[in-house]
Amino acid sequence: MKILVADSKDAYQWRTVATLAEPGMPADAWIGHACVMDREHVAAVYAPRTFTNKPDLMQGGAFTAVVDVKTGRVTKLPFTASLAYFDPTCNPQTGTAAFTAFRDDKTRLAVVTTSGKIITDASVEGQVTSAVPVNGGLVAARGRHLVRFSPSGKTRTLARADSVPFQIRPTRDGVAFLDRMGDTARAKLWIERGKPSTLASGKLGDLALKQGIGGRVFLTGQPKNARLAGSAVTRLNVSPDAEVSSLGRLAVDPVLMPGVRAGLENIQNARKGFTKEEPSATPRSAKGTADDVGAPTITSISTATGQKITQALVDTTGTTGKESFSPALAITGTSRPAPGRSGRAAAADDPRASTPVDTDRWCSIPRNDVKTLALQPTSNQVEWAVDMAIRGELRAKWLRQGGWRSQAGLGTVDPQGLFPPPTLEGGGRIPAQVLLGVLAQESNLWQAESGAIPGQMGSPLAAIAGFYGGHVRWSGVLTATR
Structure with a gap:
């Protein structure tokens, strides 16, 4: 999984700062999620694509890391996490990230700093989702409730929602989140000791909340009846699927590799243009096929001017992050060499060393x-x-x-x-x-x-x-x- 970064001072020129993988682990593709902890650090979960086929690995087997996007340094963390869409979740105000893992009817919640230091590592009963670090603990969803977990282990219910809250985003004056009623999604804001107020509504899938820095949150998509005045939530007229920069000045469309895009186009065009005759032996064109090896294209939009920007990502190299093992991969079953014998000599006597x-x-x-x-x-x-x-x-x-x-x-x-x-x-x-x-x-x-x-x-x-x-x-x- 590659971590790509663009900065406004460089005219949003994309560069690859790290490639997250584990040495020697077979995988046709590495997948994962990431979030911005501050201007120089990103928290990430990553795993082989096939982890999604095994429930225990999907729910709590992904590797975790903190990436310094300025130097490319990768700090791999000594625990694993979920591949859920909300994992990890960052709070740029506190410079921390929360990781979630599910195991045996319990949820493990871990909070780390930009240096990779673990400041919270707790296990709570039941399923807790969309956990995000805040001053004084974590805010997360448990059932239909928005709850706070303190470092001492105390739990306090903050508000009741119409469904399970999701896309929980801390703001400078409260916590914004989405919930749903039927096919309608609603963006809400909870302020300390108050009831959640509705900021906007829209069709489910047409709204999204994106985290910014400085306690800001961006509402994207096609909201209706938006009432954002006086809040730290800002409307951006971009797709709900777009990723938004930390100051909301750039919105980036999802990126598909050429082979994946060609596969989707083939599915969309299924049973179109075919005849009863056998296909000709004419070689397939390299354009638009799954064999494309061209550079992926990144399409974004300036939220201030509405101008679209198209960039070809030429350099996707990034060596940091794949040459060292995660501390979560504990090595077991090994034996120490006998006194006076080097590890190499002892291994030579082991019949397994020659096969x-x-x-x-x-x-x-x-x-x-x-x-x-x-x-x-x-x-x-x-x-x-x-x-x-x-x-x-x-x-x-x-x-x-x-x-x-x-x-x-x-x-x-x-x-x-x-x-x-x-x-x-x-x-x-x-x-x-x-x-x-x-x-x-x-x-x-x-x-x-x-x-x-x-x-x-x-x-x-x-x-x-x-x-x-x-x-x-x-x-x-x-x-x-x-």
């Missing part, structure tokens, strides 16, 4: 065993196999035998000779899209680890996903200033 095979595996299939590798199929191979399977024709006569199958000791392969297709009541056959959907859900069409190139061999997916009794405990964000 890449994972001998301490949980899975019945070890990782890195060249005799039990799996083929990472291409998308065309998967579609061909599905088309053959629904016809009952995925048989040995259509499959090339020998080669890697002989190396793996498989001999002749006859899939539907072993597992014939089911007979449907009323006749017909299983639609190809249904089978493809099942495959996409179960393995994302993968057979080997995500680092394997399609068409090549790699460790079976099951060998690295914590199956067979193993339990995985692994516990491009844009920011703008001015």
Whole structure:
């Protein structure tokens, strides 16, 4: 996951200050969230994309860090957090960030400073969401209530909302948040010892609250009946999905890599312009395809003038943040070398040191065993196999035998000779899209680890996903200033 920064004094020229990842951890993509702690620091959670497929990792397994955007220094934190949309949450007034993790019907709330120092680390009963640090503790949502958690562990209910409060933002005179009633969202402001007042309303999804510095909050989207006078909340006429700079002078649209954008366009254009004829063999144009390798484009708007700004992000390099391990990755199961012997000499006597095979595996299939590798199929191979399977024709006569199958000791392969297709009541056959959907859900069409190139061999997916009794405990964000 890359942290990109732009500053007004540099005409909002984007630069990559850090790349957050963990060395040696296989991942096809790193994802996460970030928020601005002050002008020079960003708090972030990051994890492999596949963490979203495992509830325990999604709810509390993402890695955490504080990034100095001026120097690029990354301070990795010794705890993990949630990949929820609200995690982490920052308060530039206090220069702190709050991280949330869910485990065993409890919520862990941790607050850190810009140096990475943990000033609060508490566990509370139940599910607490959208926690944000404030002077004297944390403000968060618990059910339909806006609550405050003090450092001493005391809990005080501040206000009752119409639904679970979300997008909780501290202001210089109170706390702003959103709640909903049906399909209507309402922006509200709570001031000490008062009842929440409604600032604006709108269709759910058409409103958003963005955190600024100096106790300011920005209301974006298409609000109705806005009454912001006298509050620290300022209206910005930009998309609710846009990220807003710390002073509200720039709004940045979501950024999609060219390959992702091409995939979305293909989905939108599905079943349009097709004929019954077979597609031509003409090579696909490089323009607008998933094979695009061009630089991503960042589109933003000046909130003062309404002028749109389009920039190509040429340099996406950022080495800091991926060369060191997170302290949350505790190393277990290791033994110290005997007295008088160096670690290198002791390792040489260990038979595991001379083989890449994972001998301490949980899975019945070890990782890195060249005799039990799996083929990472291409998308065309998967579609061909599905088309053959629904016809009952995925048989040995259509499959090339020998080669890697002989190396793996498989001999002749006859899939539907072993597992014939089911007979449907009323006749017909299983639609190809249904089978493809099942495959996409179960393995994302993968057979080997995500680092394997399609068409090549790699460790079976099951060998690295914590199956067979193993339990995985692994516990491009844009920011703008001015």
